[in-house]
Amino acid sequence: MIDVVASEWLKLRSLRSTYYVMASLLSAVVLTGLSAFSISRYYDLNGPGGAPVGTGLSTSADVVFVLFxxxxxxxVSGEFQSGMIRLSLIRIRRPWMLIVAKAAVVAAVAAVAGQVLAFAAYFTAQAVVGARPIGASLSDPAALPEVLATGVGAAVAAVTGLCLATLLRSTAGALISVVAVMPGPAMIERFLPAPWNDWTGSLTITSLTRQLAGVPDSGAFGAAGAGAALLGYVVILILLAAAAITRRDA
Incomplete structure (x- = not known):
């Protein structure tokens, strides 16, 4: 299994798309800074009463998780398109191991990159806010947990994309699905009665990540429920992807 993981790590490092996505993630820091500037400008002109900047992470969270x-x-989608996935499966007697290894690699990379990005976005927002009382110190109860939880959300988002691509075997279809699935529960909630609407709207990866950190008014679940839901995302999707790649031709 270790050899399979090492092989998948080499593959991910060899893809140019990996570096393109990582570069695109810098847009989240820019977006966070612009949002913090806009809110700070409103505070300077109108005084207290507007939305606070807080950690600044909520501004770009949806973009970040979609990119991961x-x-x-x-x-994985390139391997399906080129047929190289067959070569990988030939040397691995248990096809599910390939999905687990890929999931482990993309989750680890996303978690580390997401954590670095979260701290960069946080410090950018606080630098823009300056001495204004609309930012969030890392000593605040939910500030540091929110920053740290971003790495978890990034890992879940990356595994979600990997598994969707495995299930669909189409780059375009998987990309569309990622864009649709990430905000999907929040879009569905408006058509549901209470309390189903609150529960459904709280199931986005963005919302679950904030609930995991204990951010007030971030959703209907507590930290334990949010953690269980995020774990459920990963386990169910990996099981579905593993079953798909085991039972059908690559």
Whole structure:
């Protein structure tokens, strides 16, 4: 299994798309800075009463998780398109091991990159806010957990993209699915009665990540429920992807 993981790590490092996605993630830092500037400008002109900047992470979280989902898609979709996936499966007697190894690699890369990005976005927002009382110190109860939880959300998003690409075996289809699935529960909630709407809207990866950190008013679940839901995303999707690649031709 270790050899399979090492092989998948080499593949991910060899893909140009990996570096393109990582470069695109810098847009989240820019977006966070622009949002913090806009809110700070409103505070200077109108005083207290507007939305606070807080950690600044909520501004770009949806974009970040979609991009990590794209990273997961591109980690496997090219192999299906080129047929190289067959070579990988020939030397691995248990096809499910390939999916588990790929998931482990993209999750680890996304977690580390997401964590670095979260701290970069946080410090950018606080630098823009300056001495204004609309930012969030890392000593605040939910600030540091929110920053740290971003790495978890990034890993879940990357595994989601990987598994969707495995199930669909189409780059375009998987990319569209990632964009649709990430905000999907929040879009569905408006058509549901209470309390189903609150529960459904709380199931986005963005919302679950904030709930995991204990951010107030971020959703209907507590930290334990959010953690269980995120774990459920990963386990169910990996099981489905492993079953798909085991039972059908690559």
């Amino acid at each position: 989902g794209v990273l997961g898609v591109l980690a």
